[in-house]
Amino acid sequence: xxxxxxxxxxxxxxxxxxxxxxxxxAIRLRVMVHPGGRRVHTRPMPLWGGIAIFAGYMLTCLAxxxxxxxxxxxWVPMLGVLVSGAVVFTMGLLDDMKELSAAVQTGIIVGAAxxxxxxxxxxxxxxxxxxxxxxxILGGVASWIITLCWIFAVTKTIDFMDGxxxxxxxxxxxxxxxxxxxxxxxxSRHPDQTxxxxxxxxxxxxxxxxxxxxxxxxxxxxxxxxxxFIGFTLAAISIIGAFKATAAIAIxxxxxxxxxxxxxxxxxxxRRFIKRQPIYVADKSHLHHRLLKRGFSHKQAVIxxxxxxxxxxxxxxxxxxxxxx
Numbered sequence: 001x002x003x004x005x006x007x008x009x010x011x012x013x014x015x016x017x018x019x020x021x022x023x024x025x026a027i028r029l030r031v032m033v034h035p036g037g038r039r040v041h042t043r044p045m046p047l048w049g050g051i052a053i054f055a056g057y058m059l060t061c062l063a064x065x066x067x068x069x070x071x072x073x074x075w076v077p078m079l080g081v082l083v084s085g086a087v088v089f090t091m092g093l094l095d096d097m098k099e100l101s102a103a104v105q106t107g108i109i110v111g112a113a114x115x116x117x118x119x120x121x122x123x124x125x126x127x128x129x130x131x132x133x134x135x136x137i138l139g140g141v142a143s144w145i146i147t148l149c150w151i152f153a154v155t156k157t158i159d160f161m162d163g164x165x166x167x168x169x170x171x172x173x174x175x176x177x178x179x180x181x182x183x184x185x186x187x188s189r190h191p192d193q194t195x196x197x198x199x200x201x202x203x204x205x206x207x208x209x210x211x212x213x214x215x216x217x218x219x220x221x222x223x224x225x226x227x228x229f230i231g232f233t234l235a236a237i238s239i240i241g242a243f244k245a246t247a248a249i250a251i252x253x254x255x256x257x258x259x260x261x262x263x264x265x266x267x268x269x270x271r272r273f274i275k276r277q278p279i280y281v282a283d284k285s286h287l288h289h290r291l292l293k294r295g296f297s298h299k300q301a302v303i304x305x306x307x308x309x310x311x312x313x314x315x316x317x318x319x320x321x322x323x324x325x
Contacts, residue, residue, distance in 0.1 A: 004184050004197045007060050008205035015056030015209030022051045023213070023220040031097055033221060045218065047096040049210055050226025053169070054089050056206030057233070058082065061199060078195055080119025081236045087112040088155070088232045092225030105224075106152075112232065113151040114144075121239050122147045151235040158231030162222065164302050166215035169207045169222060171309055172230040176204035178313045179234070182320050183241050196241035203233055216298045 026032065026046035034044050061082060065075065091108040094100060100108075122143045162168035183197035207230065213219045222230075 003064060004180060004201045007064055007198050008180070008201040008208075010063070011056040011060040011202040011205030012209040013056075013205075014059055015052045015206040016212055018055050019049060019052040019210055019213045019220060022048055025051075026220070031223075033096075033223075046220050047223035048093065048225065049214060049220040049222040050089065050092060050224075050229055053206045053210050053222060053226050054086075054229055056209055057199075057202050058086070060202040060205070064198060064202075075195070076119055077121050077240050078199060080116045080121050081199065081233060081240075083119075084112040084116035085229055085233050085236070087115060089225050089229040092223060092228045096223040096225055105228075109152055109155055109228070109232070110148065113148050116151070116236055117144055117147055121236055123150060123239055147239065150239070151232065154235035154238075155228050155231035158234065159224065159227040161305075162227035164216070164298060165218035166211055167302050167305060168227045168230065169211050169214050170302065170306050172234065173204050173207035173211065174306070174309045174313055175234050176200045176207065176237075178316060179237055179241055180204055181317065185320075186241075193241060196237055199233075199237050200241070203230070203237070216302065 023046050026048040031047045032044045033047055061078065065078070088109060091100070091105065091112075095105060123146050124143055158168055158172060161171055177200070180197050180200035183193040183200060186193045210222065210226075214222065
């Protein structure tokens with residue numbers, strides 16, 4: 001059986017079924033977000049949609065741990081991703097209710113990243129795209145710092161993109177899908193990639209299942225719990241997968257697959273710095289906000305960004321196929 005396809009379908013089904021129940025729960029508990037500020041929706045919307053994504057991903061991974069045959073030691077990184085991801089997810093749920101400060105959110109993401117790294121999920125070298133020469137990172141401190149920066153950057157940039165209906169879930173599904181394809185076809189050379197493909201396929205399926213209710217016009221938002229969980233999990237999976245692959249892939253993945261959210265996040269932070277605005281204060285300077293100002297409709301702006309992500313992902317897959325020859 002193709003367990004990776006099964007993981008995608010299972011996670012999709014769980015997320016699809018759980019989302020309406022979560023929506024009713026959020027409305028009953030009044031976990032809602034109201035219009036105003038940088039938000040573009042015009043009516044109160046229930047949050048906590050991230051519960052459905054988390055449930056689809058977590059239940060699928062836990063269920064398949066006992067049926068997918070891989071070396072016992074390979075499960076250790078997966079457990080690290082699940083445990084630390086649960087920490088980020090729980091913080092996100094609290095933020096959706098209480099609106100935690102930027103400092104508290106940062107502290108929890110850093111703490112979760114440290115937990116992840118204790119399970120051995122770290123960037124241990126940086127690769128050169130010219131040939132297959134690896135530049136080893138000397139000293140454990142450098143490895144921890146670089147890994148921490150990568151996890152924090154991807155987590156926050158995916159969170160930043162959660163500004164239009166279906167945007168963050170769509171980007172998460174595309175990135176996870178590319179990771180799953182790459183890892184699935186690389187498993188013959190690197191057995192560890194079997195697990196990466198499984199986790200990525202589950203995350204992709206969970207995001208797609210949620211999109212049925214989150215695409216414009218949305219019936220529910222994923223909230224911080226969903227967006228930061230997706231970003232954190234993608235960052236963690238990519239460390240186990242692409243950063244341990246060939247040199248060209250290790251460089252291409254962050255540039256291409258995560259290119260849109262990362263470049264958008266960098267642009268926004270630089271813009272705020274130049275204008276002497278606090279970097280952590282939300283505004284309407286992100287790519288999707290700029291597209292709306294240029295006259296794009298809500299759906300058109302999301303589809304344009306999807307298109308950019310697809311093009312970048314296709315370029316990544318071309319590099320991947322060429323690297324295997």
